[in-house]
Structure formats: structure tokens, C-alpha cells
Amino acid sequence: MGTLGRAAYTVGFWIRETGQAMDRLGSRLQGNNYFKEQLSRHRSLMNVYDKAPAVDKDAFVAPSASIIGDVNVGAGSSIWYGCVLRGDVNSISIGSGTNIQDHSLVHVAKSNLPGKVLPTVIGDNVTVGHSAVLHGCTVEDEAFVGMKATLLDGVVVEKHGMVAAGALVRQDTRIPSGEVWGGNPAKFLRKLTEEEIAFISQSAANYGSLAKVHAAENAKPLDKIEFLKVLQKKVNEPRSLLQS
Numbered sequence: 001m002g003t004l005g006r007a008a009y010t011v012g013f014w015i016r017e018t019g020q021a022m023d024r025l026g027s028r029l030q031g032n033n034y035f036k037e038q039l040s041r042h043r044s045l046m047n048v049y050d051k052a053p054a055v056d057k058d059a060f061v062a063p064s065a066s067i068i069g070d071v072n073v074g075a076g077s078s079i080w081y082g083c084v085l086r087g088d089v090n091s092i093s094i095g096s097g098t099n100i101q102d103h104s105l106v107h108v109a110k111s112n113l114p115g116k117v118l119p120t121v122i123g124d125n126v127t128v129g130h131s132a133v134l135h136g137c138t139v140e141d142e143a144f145v146g147m148k149a150t151l152l153d154g155v156v157v158e159k160h161g162m163v164a165a166g167a168l169v170r171q172d173t174r175i176p177s178g179e180v181w182g183g184n185p186a187k188f189l190r191k192l193t194e195e196e197i198a199f200i201s202q203s204a205a206n207y208g209s210l211a212k213v214h215a216a217e218n219a220k221p222l223d224k225i226e227f228l229k230v231l232q233k234k235v236n237e238p239r240s241l242l243q244s
Contacts, residue, residue: 005223042066048088056096060211063218074098074124078211090117095124095141099207102130109136109153118153125204129165137169144200146182160197164189 044061045053051070055061060078067079069087074096079085082103085092090108100106100122109118118136122128126139129147137155139145145157146165154172157163161175164182175181178197180189220228 051087053085053087060215062102062214076208076211078207078214080104087120090136091119092122093119094122095126097124097204097208098122098126098128099204099211100128101132101147101207104128104130104132105134107133107135116154123159125201127200127203127207142197142200142204144203160192160200162192162196162200 042064044063044065044067045055046066046068047053048069053067053069053071053073055067055071055073056075056077058075059073061067061073062079062081062083064081065079065083065085067073067085070091071085071087071094072092073079073085073094076096077094077098077100079094079100080102083100083105085094085100085106087108089110092106092108094100094106106120106122106128108120109116116136120134120136121138122134123139123141123143125142126144128134128139128145129149131148132145133150134145135151136153137151137157139151139157140159140161142159143157144162145151146163146167148165149163149167149169151157151163151169152171152173155169156174157169158175158177160177162180163169163175163186164180166184167182167186168184169175169181169186173181173186175186178192180192180196181187182189
């Protein structure tokens with residue numbers, strides 16, 4: 001986009017902003033009690049009270065994810081689409097090279113019935129599968145939490161421990177290193193094989209590489225995205241003519 005193009009874009013932006021402001025004012029004058037925002041108010045990173053997220057510059061946070069309050073995300077970690085990490089009443093710490101997959105929830109507890117103060121701590125090179133729920137728990141380095149698993153307050157998953165998909169791990173349960181737990185409530189199933197332990201590390205590395213691809217795509221400016229759409233359309237036109 002050249003100088004003239006940027007100027008036109010800026011003017012267009014302010015015209016749209018002015019129009020939207022006038023529309024909202026008009027709605028109020030007509031007696032409406034509320035109006036709908038025309039633009040999304042979503043923010044990937046949001047402060048709460050005096051707490052602000054700290055995300056390493058080499059981490060990937062998907063545009064639709066929400067990281068709120070006292071949350072630390074280490075280098076090379078990835079927070080995927082639709083995730084919510086809410087550190088409002090306590091802290092959340094995520095190490096390096098860890099992936100929190102799509103639609104997972106990481107929450108915290110200010111207190112519980114035993115009166116414990118429980119942050120959520122997730123170590124390095126951890127894989128947390130899609131739609132998992134982690135609440136006031138600890139997941140040590142190179143552990144694995146399966147899809148739709150739920151870890152309640154005080155749970156500890158030791159290094160190289162694995163929680164099976166769909167498992168419900170009750171309060172204050174400790175999952176020892178090298179073991180697989182599953183079911184509702186979760187119980188010991190068996191020992192991990194050497195191949196499975198190696199898979200945990202490889203899974204984290206694979207997601208680290210994939211996150212770089214998504215980060216690059218999300219970083220593209222709007223004008224480049226539109227240009228690539230037009231270019232792709234031009235490339236596909238000869239194919240459609242040949243097929244017809």
C-alpha cells in the first residue's frame with residue numbers, strides 16, 4: 001500500500017468511525033436503552049485490577065484466545081483458538097514450549113473448602129489437549145493432559161505423567177511420573193511405555209512448529225491478505241475454464 005493508499009485508508013477509517021458515533025448518538029436520542037456495538041470488543045490480552053498478562057514475544061496467542069490478569073506465558077508456548085486463561089483471583093504460570101489447545105480453560109482458585117490458596121502452574125513442554133479444564137492445579141514439565149480432561153483444585157501431574165482424554169481428576173490427586181490415569185473419577189490405568197514418553201516431548205515440539213505457521217498467517221496485514229485472495233482467484237480462473 002503506497003502513500004496515497006494509506007492516506008485514503010486513514011480517511012476512510014475516520015469517516016466510518018464518525019458515522020458509527022453518529023449512529024450511536026441517534027439511537028440514544030430516539031430513546032433506545034441500548035445499542036449494539038458494530039465492532040468486536042474482544043481483546044486477546046486484558047488487565048484486571050492491577051494485574052496484567054506477561055506473554056513472551058516468542059509465544060503465540062491466537063486472536064480469539066483470552067488471557068486475563070495475572071498470567072505468565074513462556075517462550076515458544078502457544079495458546080490456541082478459543083482458549084480462556086483467567087488469572088483474576090490468583091495467578092497462572094505457563095512455562096516454555098507448552099501448548100494449550102483450542103477451547104481449553106485454565107482458571108484459578110482464591111480459596112477452597114480446605115482453605116488452600118491455589119494458583120495454576122503448568123511447566124515446560126506440556127501438551128494440554130482440546131477443551132481441557134485446568135483449575136487451581138499443577139502440571140509439571142513434559143506431562144500430557146488429554147482432550148476434555150478436567151483437573152480440579154490441588155491436582156498434581158508429575159513429569160511424564162499422562163491424563164487420558166475425558167478423565168475427571170478429583171481434588172488433591174497426585175498422578176505419579178510415568179503413569180496413565182483415566183476415567184471418572186480418574187484412576188491408575190497402566191505405566192507409560194518409553195515410546196509414549198518420547199511422544200509427549202514430540203507432541204510439544206510439533207505444536208511449537210505449527211504455532212509458528214499460524215503466527216505468521218495471523219501477522220499478515222489486511223491489504224496483503226486481500227491481495228493474496230485476488231491472486232488466488234486469478235490462478236484458479238484458468239482451471240475452472242479448462243474444467244468447463
